[in-house]
Amino acid sequence: MTTTPTLSADIAAMFAPENFRELGHKLIDLLADYLADNLAGQDPVMHWQAPEKADAQWQMPLPQEPLLDAAGLLARLKHDILPASLAIHHPHNMGHQVATPLPVAALCDLVAALTNQAMAVYETGPSATMLERQVLRWLGELIGWQDAGGILTSGGAQANLTALLAARQHAADVWKHGVADVKPLRILVSEHAHYSISRAAGIMGLGTDAVVSIPTDTEGRMLVNALAVAHAEALANDTTVMAVVATAGCTPTGSIDPLLEIGRYCQDHGLWLHVDGAHGASALLSEQHRPALEGIALADSVVWDGHKLLYMPAAVSAVLFRNTASSFEAFSQDASYLFQGGEHIEEMYNVSYRTLECTKRMMGLKLWVAFSLYGARGMAQLLDSAFAKARLLAQKLDAHADFELLMQPQTNIVCFRHRPTALEGPALDAHQSRLREQLVQSGRFHLTRVTLEGRVWLRTTLMNPYTQAEDMDELLLALNQLGQQALA
Amino acid sequence: MTTTPTLSADIAAMFAPENFRELGHKLIDLLADYLADNLAGQDPVMHWQAPEKADAQWQMPLPQEPLLDAAGLLARLKHDILPASLAIHHPHNMGHQVATPLPVAALCDLVAALTNQAMAVYETGPSATMLERQVLRWLGELIGWQDAGGILTSGGAQANLTALLAARQHAADVWKHGVADVKPLRILVSEHAHYSISRAAGIMGLGTDAVVSIPTDTEGRMLVNALAVAHAEALANDTTVMAVVATAGCTPTGSIDPLLEIGRYCQDHGLWLHVDGAHGASALLSEQHRPALEGIALADSVVWDGHKLLYMPAAVSAVLFRNTASSFEAFSQDASYLFQGGEHIEEMYNVSYRTLECTKRMMGLKLWVAFSLYGARGMAQLLDSAFAKARLLAQKLDAHADFELLMQPQTNIVCFRHRPTALEGPALDAHQSRLREQLVQSGRFHLTRVTLEGRVWLRTTLMNPYTQAEDMDELLLALNQLGQQALA
Known part of the structure; x- marks a missing residue:
């Protein structure tokens, strides 16, 4: 016989709003102090420790009973966990293309976490869905697109994969039957493209050999003549070029490929142009630096990371498509009926049709807040x-x-x-x-x-x-x- | 000539720790009140609005100048954004398999966001890496594995894809040359498997047709006899079964496939067994419910979502492999040299070799904290x-x-x-x-x-x-x- 479950005191304490409030206030103070120290360049940018040594120190059997209380947790954060982090806001942190996040954006992530909007379907995140759509419209407009579509996803690697899945399906109908029965597919990319492009080819079953590396000039920019040569070779080899990938802000040097020239070439030859603007697309915001991205609007898809030059906490990446319908192609969602209105109109708002993620955290809020503030x-x-x-x-x-x-x-x-x-x-x-x-x-x-x-x-x-x-x-x-x- | 950049007053205000502190305290109070209302079942579980109507209301041109101050932001959260969310902690929220997140775990996500540890390599998240490794060891031990390896990733769909990529590479060396030149690969799964399995087949270039659906009994559990029949058919058709996917807690009904029987079958026939335990693996924690998962240790890979029955905010999913080396196969990282010690030992701690993500937020903290508290x-x-x-x-x-x-x-x-x-x-x-x-x-x-x-x-x-x-x-x-x- 099942007894009626009631709320145990243990569980009530876990969820008690007053416990959240008390710990929350203390944590805010701890983090504000940590942020102040970091910005002021106090303490080393990292207390480096050999990983195998650190690993041994962290080893601990799974606790069956509580090991820490709230005060103990704050102490561990203050004395162990934060000091063994890379101090991201430290002025001497000059390593990676990772944002020193806007503190208000971090607070937005707290909202996202506590409200836990799953976002797979509209009902599981109504305002989260609307914030995401609004942010995507803004980014699309900055590119110069009127009716762009897209999604936010958990990082640039997934974003590039999503865009390339759309490009693949656009080039050949492989979703159901696989890639074995179609002409070999090729992706033409700058030699400085991010490893996620080659990895996407591996994931997609094309093999990393499907990626054709295009040489760059001394400034690290793709040579358009070389692109034309590679394209001709691909055709001569009876392969299909499913996408040209240009990089706006490549990882090694931050160089920006000549998007206008590449875009015109792709337009003239009916090639899908994907621009990996994970790092550099944010230059569209700047009057001074926007010209370096001239031609980006010719792309079919663009990836743009929030957690780089939009100063967001990781990870939030936009995948934008010039044509909204393309954004449904990545996962071969037959979207035609979604655009017919009627009873299906609500489904157009279900982001899981278009993202690698099923459950996805509320990602739009922090971008919406940053632009609004x-x-x-x-x-x-x-x-x-x-x-x-x-x-x-x-x-x-x-x-x-x-x-x-x-x-x-x-x-x-x-x-x-x-x-x-x-x-x-x-x-x-x-x-x-x-x-x-x-x-x-x-x-x-x-x-x-x-x-x-x-x-x-x-x-x-x-x-x-x-x-x-x-x-x-x-x-x-x-x-x-x-x-x-x-x-x- | 470049002028020396200095810190503008605008930027200093964005990052000022005192602004973070002040807004942070107010936000904690707002969220504590919201949580209390939710748990008490105040207000509707959702203020439903037709999405096309909501979408029109949210339309706003990109603000060039600040539109909101901190007080305005709190007001928008309180009056617009939170009320238009699904009230996840509301007792009448009984829809999806999404955790009512532990409030302390949400606070951990604030730590993750502000510290923005990118985690791709050890240096960009030393403590984050160690917390993740510790949590993975705990989960591995709960499965019954001694030397398991794995990673945390942004959701069950990516987690299933990651595990299946490892299974694919284990079955056939396709990373470099693609899937076109090997025998067709097949995945045998319960008819109730999550859509991310079929989607993974589409993504991986096998085509969704590569997924063979195995019927279930009246309790929604995979029929092992039917699995044997499908396996024999796959062999007769000269295809390679790259994985059997059992589900522990399927999406429609929460049914748990007979893992012990399936595991023995896979063991006897040298088949990779992947257990999608996104929903149900957490039953391993329970003395009462653990027996339902008997046999899970026979799996080669297991997916386990934190944002379901571990009560975490989305998204945090563990992909665990019985053999650590398998965890490097997904992205065909030749890991052999990593295990030789010497100068490469540090690289073993770089999670990006094993995750779909490059930049990845600190995900281990919240799980580590929940188990510790x-x-x-x-x-x-x-x-x-x-x-x-x-x-x-x-x-x-x-x-x-x-x-x-x-x-x-x-x-x-x-x-x-x-x-x-x-x-x-x-x-x-x-x-x-x-x-x-x-x-x-x-x-x-x-x-x-x-x-x-x-x-x-x-x-x-x-x-x-x-x-x-x-x-x-x-x-x-x-x-x-x-x-x-x-x-x-």
Whole structure:
């Protein structure tokens, strides 16, 4: 016999609004202090610890009974978890293309988490759905599209996959019967495209060999002549080019492919153009930098990450399609009946037809709030500031005898290397890797490295508006000192 | 000439810790009040509005200048955004398999958002990586595995895709050259499997036709005899079975496939067994319900959603592999060198080798915190409570002359229908759909419907610990009243 379930005291305590309120207020104070320390550059940017050592320290059997109370949790956060994080708002955090998130956007994620709108269908997130649609319309308008469609999804990799699935289905009807029975499909991409493009080809059953790499010029931009050659070869080999992928802000150097030329080529030849603007599409907000993206409106699909230059917490990526109907093709949703009105009209609002996700968190709120609080002009200021910082760092590097600048930054990524005269070739490459490792592990700066044409470069992404000229000077000084020590 | 960028007053205000603190405290109070109202069943579970009408109301041009200040934002949240959400903690929210999230877990998502650990590589989220590894070890141990490996990812659909990518690569080396040159691959799944399995086949280039549907018994469980028949047919057709997918808690009815029998069959025949335990794997926590999952340890891969019966905000799904090395196969990462130690050992900690995501939010924290604060025993209480409620509702339905229960619930999903004697066949089906629509749009309850063997059933998922016996009585009363009105 089933006894009537009642609410146990344990469960009531888990959900009690007053417990949430009390812990919430304490957490806000803890995080506000942490944010202040970070922005002020207090403490190292990272307390580096070898992962195998950290892993051993975290090992703990599954607790059967409660181990922590609220105070204990706050203490663990303060003393263990936050200090062992990368201090994202620290002015010396110059590594990855990851936003120093707007604090208000983080608060929006709290709203998203507590309300847990699943969003798969309209009913499970009515306002979440509307906020997402509004944000997508805004982004579409910035591209220059009137009736664009799309979705928000959990990151650029999924976003690129979603766009390429639509392109694949557009090129050949493979959803039901698979890719084995159609002509081999090819994707033409810049050699600097993000790895998620090649990975998408692997996932989609085309094989990573289906990705044809197009060479770039010395500024890291796809050579349109080479694209034409690759296209002709693909046709000669009796393959179908399902998409050309241009990158607006490539990962290694931030270079922007010549979108107008590529777009015209694709238009002339009936090719699907996908623009991976995960990093750079935000330049559309800026009067100053918008021209670098001229031609983006010729794309069939665009990916645009919020958690890069829109300063959102990860992950929120927009996949936008010039034609709304294309946005249903990715998962081969026959959308024709959705546009006929009547009883099916509601289904058009069910985002799961168009996303890789079934359950999906409310992602539109934070973008909607940022644009509403700061305006497009405020958001553009963030981007302009980041791009200006990159130019300033490049200027400093150019003027410095001990450093070599790879190229003038087109966005906010700056690649360079320490250039002691005593080192050449592989020794010079190893020198960069060692410098980076030492500097990162010292906790003084966070930066990355990249290998281009077999040579290793140091790589910085200037995201944080709190990174100032003095921080750059300090970086170069630190690298120079470490470099000289290494040679001594 | 580039001028030295400085921090503008506008940008400083965006990031000011004191602004975050002030707004944060106000938001905590707003959300605590909202949570209290929800748990108490104040206000409708949803203020339903036709989406096309809502869409028109939300239309607004992209604001160039700030439209809202902090007070305005709080007002919009309170008066527009929260009321137009599905009230997830409302005791009358009985629709989807979406957790009524633990409030402390929502606070953890605030930590994740503000710290924005990208997690692609260890350096971009040291503690985030360790928390994730710890949580995965716990879940692996609950399955009964000693050296399991895996990752957390943004939802069950991506998780199933990730597991099936590993299974595909295990069956045939297709990552580089694609699926066209290998024997056709097949996936054998219960007819009640989640749509993400068939969608994964479409995505992976196999075509949705590659999914072979296995019939179920009257309790919604895969028939192992039928599995053997389908397997033999697949071999006779010269195809390769890349995976058998068993479901532990299927979407329509919550039924759990006979994992032990299926596992033994797969073991005997060298077949990859994937268990989609997105919904039901959490029963492993419960002494009472754990036996229903006997045999799960025979799986090669298991998917387990945190945002279902672990009461997490969406989305956090674990993909677990019995053999750690398998977890690298999904994206064909040649992991052999990672296990050799030396300079590559750190790379083993880079989660992007194994996830669909590149940038990924810190997902492990909230699970780690829930287990640490409440213990496995506390988490089991939540599950036991949900399952007990489902049994109670089933009992009430069984005892009620006006309702027909589809089957005894195996988890916390209960399907039934209103059974006026005057209606049969399609009219009876239409009656259920109409009842659901009316009830949902009235804002009194949220529930779903499901079509099984051509017949429409009402479907409830008992997730909320605050749903009590009286709420169930009220549901049946409301349905009966609406049903009688419809027939009058």
